[in-house]
Amino acid sequence: MESTSLLERILRGVALVLVVVFFMFPILWIVLMSFQTNETILSVPPSVIFSPTLENYQALITGKLTTAAGTLDIAFMRNLGNSVFLSTASVLIALLLGVPAAYAFARHKFRGSEDIAFTLLSFRFAPPLLVLLPLSLYFQKLGLSDTYFGLIWVYQLICLPLILWIVRGYFEDISADVEYAYRIAGHSWFATFRKIALPLAGPGIAAAGLLAFIFAWNNFVFALVLASADKQPVTVGALAFVTASGIQYGQIAAAIVLSIAPVLALAIYAQRYLVEGLSLGAVKG
Amino acid sequence: MKSLELKNIVKRYKTHTVLDNLSLTVAEGERLVLFGSSGAGKTVLLRMIAGVIEPDEGAILIGGQDMRDVEAEDRGIGMAFQNFALFPHMSAYDNIASPLTVGKSSTSSIADGVGKVARLLKIDHVLSHHPKALSNGQKQRTALARALAGSPPLLLLDDPLRNVDAKLRFEMRLELPRLLAAQGATVVYVTQDYKEAMALGDRIAVMANGTIRQIGTPEVIYNAPADIEIARLFGDPTINLLDVTPKSGPDGIYVELSDVQIPLPGMPVSVVGKPCVLGLRPEAVTFTTVPGSIPVTVEAETPLNEKTVTLVLTARKREILVSRPAGTPGPASGAATIAVDGSAAFLFDKTTGARIESMAEYRTNGEAA
Numbered sequence: 001m002e003s004t005s006l007l008e009r010i011l012r013g014v015a016l017v018l019v020v021v022f023f024m025f026p027i028l029w030i031v032l033m034s035f036q037t038n039e040t041i042l043s044v045p046p047s048v049i050f051s052p053t054l055e056n057y058q059a060l061i062t063g064k065l066t067t068a069a070g071t072l073d074i075a076f077m078r079n080l081g082n083s084v085f086l087s088t089a090s091v092l093i094a095l096l097l098g099v100p101a102a103y104a105f106a107r108h109k110f111r112g113s114e115d116i117a118f119t120l121l122s123f124r125f126a127p128p129l130l131v132l133l134p135l136s137l138y139f140q141k142l143g144l145s146d147t148y149f150g151l152i153w154v155y156q157l158i159c160l161p162l163i164l165w166i167v168r169g170y171f172e173d174i175s176a177d178v179e180y181a182y183r184i185a186g187h188s189w190f191a192t193f194r195k196i197a198l199p200l201a202g203p204g205i206a207a208a209g210l211l212a213f214i215f216a217w218n219n220f221v222f223a224l225v226l227a228s229a230d231k232q233p234v235t236v237g238a239l240a241f242v243t244a245s246g247i248q249y250g251q252i253a254a255a256i257v258l259s260i261a262p263v264l265a266l267a268i269y270a271q272r273y274l275v276e277g278l279s280l281g282a283v284k285g
Numbered sequence: 286m287k288s289l290e291l292k293n294i295v296k297r298y299k300t301h302t303v304l305d306n307l308s309l310t311v312a313e314g315e316r317l318v319l320f321g322s323s324g325a326g327k328t329v330l331l332r333m334i335a336g337v338i339e340p341d342e343g344a345i346l347i348g349g350q351d352m353r354d355v356e357a358e359d360r361g362i363g364m365a366f367q368n369f370a371l372f373p374h375m376s377a378y379d380n381i382a383s384p385l386t387v388g389k390s391s392t393s394s395i396a397d398g399v400g401k402v403a404r405l406l407k408i409d410h411v412l413s414h415h416p417k418a419l420s421n422g423q424k425q426r427t428a429l430a431r432a433l434a435g436s437p438p439l440l441l442l443d444d445p446l447r448n449v450d451a452k453l454r455f456e457m458r459l460e461l462p463r464l465l466a467a468q469g470a471t472v473v474y475v476t477q478d479y480k481e482a483m484a485l486g487d488r489i490a491v492m493a494n495g496t497i498r499q500i501g502t503p504e505v506i507y508n509a510p511a512d513i514e515i516a517r518l519f520g521d522p523t524i525n526l527l528d529v530t531p532k533s534g535p536d537g538i539y540v541e542l543s544d545v546q547i548p549l550p551g552m553p554v555s556v557v558g559k560p561c562v563l564g565l566r567p568e569a570v571t572f573t574t575v576p577g578s579i580p581v582t583v584e585a586e587t588p589l590n591e592k593t594v595t596l597v598l599t600a601r602k603r604e605i606l607v608s609r610p611a612g613t614p615g616p617a618s619g620a621a622t623i624a625v626d627g628s629a630a631f632l633f634d635k636t637t638g639a640r641i642e643s644m645a646e647y648r649t650n651g652e653a654a
Contacts, residue, residue, distance in 0.1 A: 177366050178372060180335070180337045180357070182372065183356075184336070184337070184358070184360075184362055185358075187383070188356075200373065
């Protein structure tokens with residue numbers, strides 16, 4: 001590293017800039033678009049110099065979308081609320097179910113334990129479209145379609161395997177002797193789980209929960225098919241901007257900014273934690 | 286104080302038998318050392334007593350009570366692990382307090398308990414530190430303090446000095462007997478270090494391949510090892526082992542080393558002509574100038590603080606270690622002569638490895654049985 005030539009440093013700088021531009025430019029462009037009207041967005045050539053307008057955000061927040069063909073009601077804020085509720089509830093339930101299950105898989109090798117764990121993981125392999133048709137039929141029969149309960153249930157297909165497999169690795173990394181020591185000191189297995197295993201796997205559980213939250217937030221097809229407008233999250237709700245009188249690019253951009261903001265904020269806040277958590281299991285200190 | 290009894294313990298992992306029909310009794314207040322090389326099954330046995338591994342067959346009795354359906358937390362045991370197994374997210378204080386926080390004990394009584402054992406182990410100044418901030422020696426003392434804190438009637442110590450440096454191990458070897466005596470508990474102590482075993486044990490149980498090969502006081506293990514393997518494990522420098530075939534003469538049984546006869550008093554006549562191994566502790570060999578001794582050449586000399594060990598070669602190129610107290614005169618390099626104390630020598634059966642008992646021993650053992 002000490003003998004890097006000037007050329008090498010320049011090339012490395014250029015490469016880094018390219019990567020950053022490649023990943024960050026769409027976000028920057030979306031943010032810029034969200035402050036423009038449809039006309040300035042569609043003007044050729046595009047320009048970064050424009051008089052910013054807040055009417056996109058205003059339309060989203062008031063729920064009144066004014067187009068050339070008249071005024072449309074949109075439920076974007078409700079969609080956003082749905083997203084927050086669905087993702088949070090799904091992750092909480094997945095943590096409640098997945099963390100004890102992960103502990104069981106990590107600590108107790110029982111007959112078929114590997115098979116069960118693998119079956120749970122295999123839910124992640126199957127494309128969602130494969131199960132959507134039968135699922136929507138079942139849901140109609142069971143009265144689960146178009147309910148929050150039903151959606152949260154289906155979201156477990158996304159969250160549960162993720163949490164189970166990540167957290168299991170963390171539990172396996174905790175020395176069994178540490179847990180034995182606590183039990184021999186006179187504590188029940190449940191106290192040992194609560195006071196030793198859970199705190200030691202804490203970073204891993206947080207990282208898994210955050211990832212599961214992002215995956216749940218980004219989900220599209222399940223909510224599209226299994227729920228109607230008032231239960232749908234933002235990913236589906238954004239479709240409402242494709243109107244009869246044209247695509248409302250400005251509102252879409254504003255909607256995207258609003259819908260990625262919570263996840264982005266969460267990810268940035270927990271970034272250090274997340275990287276530490278995900279690499280802690282692999283690289284032991 | 287509680288007694289411990291193991292009856293016909295068997296443990297298998299797949300087809301490998303780790304503990305093979307092992308029985309052992311430890312009296313109330315006794316300090317028993319489980320000694321053996323790694324893989325002998327010591328740690329598995331200790332964990333079984335603690336209740337975190339189940340035996341396949343056999344019974345474990347603590348204080349006369351069968352432990353079959355008793356969980357680890359209800360057995361009233363204190364245990365120190367070889368790798369310390371401290372709780373990394375708790376301070377040393379909370380680590381030590383963990384056996385005391387069971388049930389409804391008041392904060393002040395916990396503080397008293399922790400303070401007492403921490404002072405005993407001289408770690409009262411680092412109680413607020415987390416394990417990460419402790420030195421190896423402090424970690425080891427914290428682990429020990431945690432095991433002692435609950436004043437358990439039965440203490441299991443799994444090679445607690447394994448992972449600490451030589452100086453600390455030496456200190457603790459001196460300190461532990463006093464500590465354990467003050468504790469008044471029955472102790473099972475696992476170690477691979479024969480000096481630790483000799484220093485700490487009322488009795489030593491030598492384990493190999495999942496069974497107990499010999500059990501007895503340190504003196505018995507050292508002075509009357511059951512077989513070659515045990516003789517080799519105890520003693521530093523290790524025992525000299527020489528292939529011999531005993532012969533019978535007018536003065537009794539003798540063996541020959543470099544054509545010099547060494548009488549073996551008290552050996553039974555049945556050993557004559559049988560391939561045997563002569564075991565000679567380095568202390569039983571001395572340099573001498575008396576005529577008729579065994580001529581040797583001095584190969585190398587190693588001064589160890591309290592003694593000097595010399596490697597010599599006999600005329601037939603057999604290596605023998607000779608130990609003498611430091612400061613006593615020894616031979617210069619080159620030729621020398623040695624004398625062997627036949628009464629301090631062991632004779633082992635070359636095929637079975639078992640020690641051949643002298644007739645006197647045979648008689649007393651016969652009477653005892």
